[in-house]
Amino acid sequence: MKDNSIAIIDLGSNSIQFAIYQIENNLVKTEEAKRVKVAARLISYVNSQGNITREGIDFTLQILKEFKKHGEESGVNRIIGFATAVIRNAANKEDVLAEIQQETGIPFSILSGYEEAYFGFLGIIQATDLQDGITIDIGGGSTEITLFRNRQMVEYHSFPFGAVNLNDQFTKGENVTAQQTERLQAYLVEQLQTLPWLSKAGLPVIGIGGSAKNLSRIHKAKCKKNSLNMSIQDIHHVYEELSSLSVTERANIKGLSKKRKDIIIPAVQIISILMEMTQSPYFLYCTQSVRDGFIYNLIEKTNNAS
Structure with missing residues (x-):
């Protein structure tokens, strides 16, 4: 199997991060080959009803579109994302995920605790x-x-x-x-x-x-x-x-x-x-992150399925 790369987007409460991993022979070749981080503090866009505000959604979409563009310019084979507490606990999480999918086409999942x-x-x-x-x-x-x-x-x-x-x-x-x-x-x-x-x-x-x-x-x-x-x-x-x-x-x-x-x-x-x-x-x-565990788990599931 020739080299390929996967970009992971980690949509967190304090920051949104984009990391590229090089994959070789169904193994993670390195740690993060490249990383971009935006201190978005999305948790500050949650209103009293527990919803992420329109401003927060628009800000997130703007960042994700930039990350998608960055991934395409870097020649990554695949971009996938996950969200943690800020989306997990939002009252309008389903609407936010649907809008992310519609506007960016990036598949996103919400990690459980x-x-x-x-x-x-x-x-x-x-x-x-x-x-x-x-x-x-x-x-x-x-x-x-x-x-x-x-x-x-x-x-x-x-x-x-x-x-x-x-x-x-x-x-x-x-x-x-x-x-x-x-x-x-x-x-x-x-x-x-x-x-x-x-x-x-x-x-x-x-x-x-x-x-x-x-x-x-x-x-x-x-x-x-x-x-x-x-x-x-x-x-x-x-x-x-x-x-x-x-x-x-x-x-x-x-x-x-x-x-x-x-x-x-x-x-x-x-x-x-x-x-x-x-x-x-x-x-x-430890310099590792949830993103590293996510990509290790993803590769392991892929290997087990093949």
Whole structure:
């Protein structure tokens, strides 16, 4: 089989991403051969009725059409897309998907909470040799956590909160107050305690996605080490510094994307509480993503069908 390529569009709550994968002999040849990302923050276009607004739909269609054009110019053989929490939870999700199909012709599916968690786990398993661990993927509007043992996912949960909607609910504003962070912490502890399998698991926590990446980059810039492993104390130090600064001041933190400076506090807080609750020995950022798990699963299904 000659080389071919597939473009995956990941329509998330905080960003919309386009990634091209090269396929050779029914295997993913590389990680992402090319990636384009737009920080669309589609979750901010959800109205009080739970519908994605006309403005949000039009903005999404504009981005998808640009991605389709980019894919055609790059000579990809196939473009497929998936949506996560922002579309999954929208009251008008069927209408949005129908309009995407009509306007772009790109086949889109909505990932369930299980699929989003599983594909994140699958991406991590492909990239590490860890036998046991806990995975976390903090999106804009959902957070997926899994427990794996002997490289098999044995538990999972998808929470309907992420960095963007937690910030809107608890920490919005130029300066975060102690009262805000205390309310956020109490809420997150209450939520995570609903998963008894997390208690004192004593396993590494592996994070994927933009929030985990930014946390790791901040730490790396500070300690100037190649090791990406972070202790709970390392995470506390990052959190204390970030929460002491205004949103504007956070723009000067090395390793922190300016597009995440307003939503990083809730994300770091989730990881911090998860580390404490599980008594984890360390946190590790993994460069793989839900997209990687999605493409691995797609290729595996294709191979099994042939």
